[in-house]
Amino acid sequence: MPEGDTIHRTAGRLRPALAGRTVTRFDAKRLRGYRPRVGDVIAAVEARGKHLLIHFERGLVLQTHMKMTGAWHLYEAGQRWRKPAHLARVVIGVEGWEAVCFSAPDVRTFVDGAVDDPTRHLGPDLCLADADLAAAVDRFAVAEASEAIAVALLDQRIACGVGNVFKSEVLFACGLSPFTPVGEVDVDIRRRLIETAHHQLRANLGSGPRRTVPEGLAVYGRERRPCRRCGVGIRRTRQGDHARSTYWCPRCQTGAD
Numbered sequence: 001m002p003e004g005d006t007i008h009r010t011a012g013r014l015r016p017a018l019a020g021r022t023v024t025r026f027d028a029k030r031l032r033g034y035r036p037r038v039g040d041v042i043a044a045v046e047a048r049g050k051h052l053l054i055h056f057e058r059g060l061v062l063q064t065h066m067k068m069t070g071a072w073h074l075y076e077a078g079q080r081w082r083k084p085a086h087l088a089r090v091v092i093g094v095e096g097w098e099a100v101c102f103s104a105p106d107v108r109t110f111v112d113g114a115v116d117d118p119t120r121h122l123g124p125d126l127c128l129a130d131a132d133l134a135a136a137v138d139r140f141a142v143a144e145a146s147e148a149i150a151v152a153l154l155d156q157r158i159a160c161g162v163g164n165v166f167k168s169e170v171l172f173a174c175g176l177s178p179f180t181p182v183g184e185v186d187v188d189i190r191r192r193l194i195e196t197a198h199h200q201l202r203a204n205l206g207s208g209p210r211r212t213v214p215e216g217l218a219v220y221g222r223e224r225r226p227c228r229r230c231g232v233g234i235r236r237t238r239q240g241d242h243a244r245s246t247y248w249c250p251r252c253q254t255g256a257d
Contacts, residue, residue, distance in 0.1 A: 002066045004049055004127045004161020005204040010072050011047040017074055017097040018042045025093030033109035036060055047127065048119050049160025059112040064090065070104030123159040126198045127205060136194045137187065145183030151240040152182050153193065162197050168220045168247040169212040170197045177253045178239065178246045219247040227252060
């Protein structure tokens, strides 16, 4: 699924076209919750971790989560869509533009500040320049001591924005085995993990392919290829309840099996 940097880039594309504009069209056949109305003003477009939020006047917020299938497209008014219309989950029209969300499995609205806000549980967003890194370090307390550190890094309650790519890249950069139990990771290493994730996510908010090392990515997607640092073959495993892929170097990352 898209990671935090991707969602922030998407918000950055939509914001200039939508923010401050009046809604001329709103279609969302399977939307859960209240609907914005034609004539409402779009107050803001925001990325929060892996959630894209469009704020309307009256405190109504449209939330989409892309997971593995979704994507937002932005078109000039009258421009032909690049995907079939039956895949459109949301269409927002403003003067001169149409924003279309295709195939997102999670689309809903909520009232800002309400108890059903689906983002209330999230930790600090590591894509933000002013992310509260100290709070994210403290929030490792929500993880079980026996949980693998690679699984904990994906826990959006601790810090949001990290997905499979940055999980693997951060652990490599910090020289830590993905299998290390959270209870064995001291506070200094937890801080280094959060600071590294923050740096890597922030560095990838611009255009172009992701990079965590000059050559591109250090370990992600490089199973059986030589480690860029030591030459040993990169390994891949699946971890957690959802069997998410983790890539690591068994020599450079202490304790890797």
